[in-house]
Amino acid sequence: MGTGDDSAPKPEGAEQEPPQRVMLYSHDTFGLGHLRRSRALASALTAYNPNASAIILTGSPVAGRFTFPEKVDHVRLPGVTKLPDGTYISQTLGLDIDQTTSLRSGLIQTAVEQYEPDLLIVDKEPTGFRGELLPTLEWLSDRGTTRCVLGLRDVLDEPTVLAAEWERKGATIATERFYDQIWVYGPRSIYDPTQGLPLSQETRARIHWTGYLRREVTDVAETPDTPYVLITPGGGGDGQAMVDLVLEAYELDPTLRPNAVLVYGPFLSGETREGFEARVAKLDGRVTAVGFESRIESLFAGAEGVVCMGGYNTFCEVLSFDKRAVIVPRTIPRLEQWIRASRAEELGLVRMLDEDRDGMTPQTMVDFIRALPTQKKPSQAGANGLLDGLDVVVARAAALMAEK
Incomplete structure (x- = not known):
């Protein structure tokens, strides 16, 4: 089994690569998945090119408990909590969810404007949490100097549920308009997470299946001596x-x-x-x-x-x-x-x-x-x-x- 139809050329020696700035957006309203995936990507990108650096924008409350490589840093966005009924509340600031989203959105745009990334990789949510990325995506689109990628895990949800969610969030329109490529972090032979989404053929031509993201032991911890x-x-x-x-x-x-x-x-x-x-x-x-x-x-x-x-x-x-x-x-x-x-x-x-x-x-x-x-x-x-x-x-x- 292979990784699908992706045939990206392998770039030549890293020493020839110019300085590069990568920013990764990881909304992280629940769990560790988005942050850990973004950390793996940032680590690989900076390891390949010694002149590259990366910043992860994350809402994870435990981001500070992870170690990051020398050229990778993170900006902690104000956290939100997902309630059992699917709604959200601010974690600690005494702000309502609209105020918190507005604060997060402003911090994201300021970080992007100051860092001026060559590449922005957005994890899973094309418009960000409650649309917080849209002002930044508009700004980047007008400026035209940053390449934008939407990164999707191998499976998102069952197709009918996902299509309704993307329609409600305006995610399909944002994907069509703002993203240069879509990377699916899995093999096409396993699953197509975009099935059921009304994406144009032009946008589907920008989808690339990468295969799964290999993990290694980079920071050794003690383990039991017995099985x-x-x-x-x-x-x-x-x-x-x-x-x-x-x-x-x-x-x-x-x-x-x-x-x-x-x-x-x-x-x-x-x-x-x-x-x-x-x-x-x-x-x-x-x-x-x-x-x-x-x-x-x-x-x-x-x-x-x-x-x-x-x-x-x-x-x-x-x-x-x-x-x-x-x-x-x-x-x-x-x-x-x-x-x-x-x-x-x-x-x-x-x-x-x-x-x-x-x-x-x-x-x-x-x-x-x-x-x-x-x-x-x-x-x-x-x-x-x-x-x-x-x-x-x-x-x-x-x-x-x-x-x-």
Whole structure:
């Protein structure tokens, strides 16, 4: 399996590259996915060209807990919180959501005007959070010196839901008007996230599938000396059900091995975590837990297998570190994780624990964990041919900025 139809030329020696400024917009209203993807892209782009620098605009409240390469920095936008009904509130400033959005929008435009990027990469949201990017996109369009790219993960949502969302946000119009290229961070052979969107043929011709973004251990963390299964719900904000099921499995079967290392994620609520901690303490060391690990790549690299949700970054890590994995995808508020996990299971890359098909019972989880050693590794299903994303992004970025 290859990465699709992308054939970007590989640029020649990095020493010939001129100074370049890259800005990445990552709205980050929930979870870690957008920030971690942007950090991976910025790291690759600056590693390729020693004269390049990058700034990430992010709303993530935990951005400061990550390390960034020497030529990569970040600007923290005022945070917002997504409520269960899908609406948003400001996190801390005592401003209503309109005021917060206006403040964020002004900060974004000021940063762009001062930094004057050669390339702007926008993650997932063509108009930004609640349209906050539109004034900046208009300004850049009039100025004409910055190339703009819309970066999309491999799966966004089911097509009819996505089309309605983009219509409501004016995202289709913005994509047609403001973006020089669209990069899909996955292989075309897996999924087309734009299916169902009313994009013109001219705009579709600007879509390039890069392949998945390969991850590496860049900042080593300590890992257990004994075999372990890594349990990770990503950011953790919607991972309570999966963590609960894993703990129930170890509580049900005292002989269940390997032991588990559980990373709650920074967004699992404190009260919920306290309850989990009490249960972990009763498992005689068979499960150990930490709240947040910014260097989780080390834990992936050392694991015998992985039980996880189906977020984009976690899936990239499963493939990159060639780990046997059980994915327990969320289905609310989006079907994104279920679509990704079910397609990956079809291709033999992972196993999916599907509530309707398998049942979300402790015994089911016991059986899935026990079966991990007999699963095929992703590499046996061709995963290595799906991981060219960072190389393709570096090549495309260099070619696009050379057109200025």
